[in-house]
Amino acid sequence: VRSALSTLEVLRPRRLSEALAALGAGERPVPMAGGTDLFVYLNAGTQSGARFLDLSLLAELRGVRAGAREIVLGAGTTFWEIRNHEAIRRRLPSLAQAAAEVGAWQIQHRATIGGNIANASPAGDSLPVLLAHEATVLVASSRGERRVRFDDLYTGYRRLAIEADELILSVSLPVPPSDAVPFFRKVGTRRAQSISKVVFCALASRGRGGKLESMRLAFGSMAPTPLRARAAEAAWLEGGRSGAEAAREALSRDLAPIDDIRSDRAYRQQVAENLLTQFARVLAAR
Ligand SMILES: Cc1cc2nc3c(=O)[nH]c(=O)nc-3n(C[C@H](O)[C@H](O)[C@H](O)COP(=O)(O)OP(=O)(O)OC[C@H]3O[C@@H](n4cnc5c(N)ncnc54)[C@H](O)[C@@H]3O)c2cc1C
Numbered sequence: 001v002r003s004a005l006s007t008l009e010v011l012r013p014r015r016l017s018e019a020l021a022a023l024g025a026g027e028r029p030v031p032m033a034g035g036t037d038l039f040v041y042l043n044a045g046t047q048s049g050a051r052f053l054d055l056s057l058l059a060e061l062r063g064v065r066a067g068a069r070e071i072v073l074g075a076g077t078t079f080w081e082i083r084n085h086e087a088i089r090r091r092l093p094s095l096a097q098a099a100a101e102v103g104a105w106q107i108q109h110r111a112t113i114g115g116n117i118a119n120a121s122p123a124g125d126s127l128p129v130l131l132a133h134e135a136t137v138l139v140a141s142s143r144g145e146r147r148v149r150f151d152d153l154y155t156g157y158r159r160l161a162i163e164a165d166e167l168i169l170s171v172s173l174p175v176p177p178s179d180a181v182p183f184f185r186k187v188g189t190r191r192a193q194s195i196s197k198v199v200f201c202a203l204a205s206r207g208r209g210g211k212l213e214s215m216r217l218a219f220g221s222m223a224p225t226p227l228r229a230r231a232a233e234a235a236w237l238e239g240g241r242s243g244a245e246a247a248r249e250a251l252s253r254d255l256a257p258i259d260d261i262r263s264d265r266a267y268r269q270q271v272a273e274n275l276l277t278q279f280a281r282v283l284a285a286r
Contacts, residue, residue, distance in 0.1 A: 016169075019058060028051075033056070061167075069175055070172050073172075077113050082099035092176075094182045094203070098126050098184055135150040145169070156225065183201065196221045198219065198271045200218070224258075257269055
């Protein structure tokens with residue numbers, strides 16, 4: 001690594017209160033979970049700070065609690081744990097699917113959902129899933145705890161509505177109704193181990209008589225932040241039998257994809273429309 005490790009200091013608190021006190025005072029350490037993003041930055045010499053706060057011993061950040069109405073994941077839950085968790089696979093299949101597509105097994109064993117959220121890459125694979133499921137993030141500092149709606153979390157490119165002295169403790173997802181239709185798809189340059197060109201999660205549910213009641217469409221890698229395609233959602237709900245077509249047309253009002261080294265704007269827009277078509281087929285078959 002280009003940053004000399006010997007010059008770095010790592011704090012290893014065993015209690016959450018100690019971790020929060022360290023973040024609240026003086027030279028603030030950088031939180032470190034699995035290190036799969038941080039070590040890349042250290043290697044590239046782009047990570048600022050020489051003090052790190054290892055979160056791996058904090059019991060408060062571990063474990064999944066699956067209740068009847070919501071599933072709460074500690075921020076330190078790895079993608080390996082998520083993809084193999086029975087209740088998540090059954091009740092939040094899009095999250096299990098996204099977890100199974102993060103990097104390779106080695107990365108999945110270390111990478112945490114809290115790190116994916118805090119790293120705030122627009123290409124983070126779990127983020128559209130958390131958006132479509134209307135997740136809530138619990139954060140804490142020595143000043144207390146508060147909840148942030150996932151919808152309000154990203155305020156700009158890699159900018160979060162979380163203060164520098166706050167840690168993410170957990171993320172909660174309401175359990176969708178049993179007849180809800182989930183859909184997840186990551187599109188990259190190859191079938192596995194690629195960074196997303198477009199990542200998409202949808203969740204729809206019907207009311208009595210089979211009428212669509214709720215439609216959530218969330219995209220990653222299409223804008224500086226992950227985002228809900230709200231114009232497309234409304235068009236789908238109002239469009240009756242031709243709702244999917246109306247949603248595809250409305251999509252250009254929601255998305256302003258970027259050109260970058262991975263893809264150009266026109267390709268991303270076309271892929272996003274194709275993903276709506278795929279989801280419409282899945283929905284029609286249920
Ligand atoms: C080879 C490789 C392949 C990858 N493939 C994918 C992929 O396919 N999809 C994908 O989405 N990502 C991928 N990543 C990126 C990375 O693995 C994920 O973003 C991962 O979820 C980061 O989690 P971590 O625990 O390793 O975070 P860390 O690297 O430890 O931390 C990342 C950031 O989050 C902050 N942080 C961590 N935990 C907390 C917390 N509880 N509270 C506040 N801040 C916190 C850290 O300070 C840091 O800024 C890949 C990385 C590598 C090296």
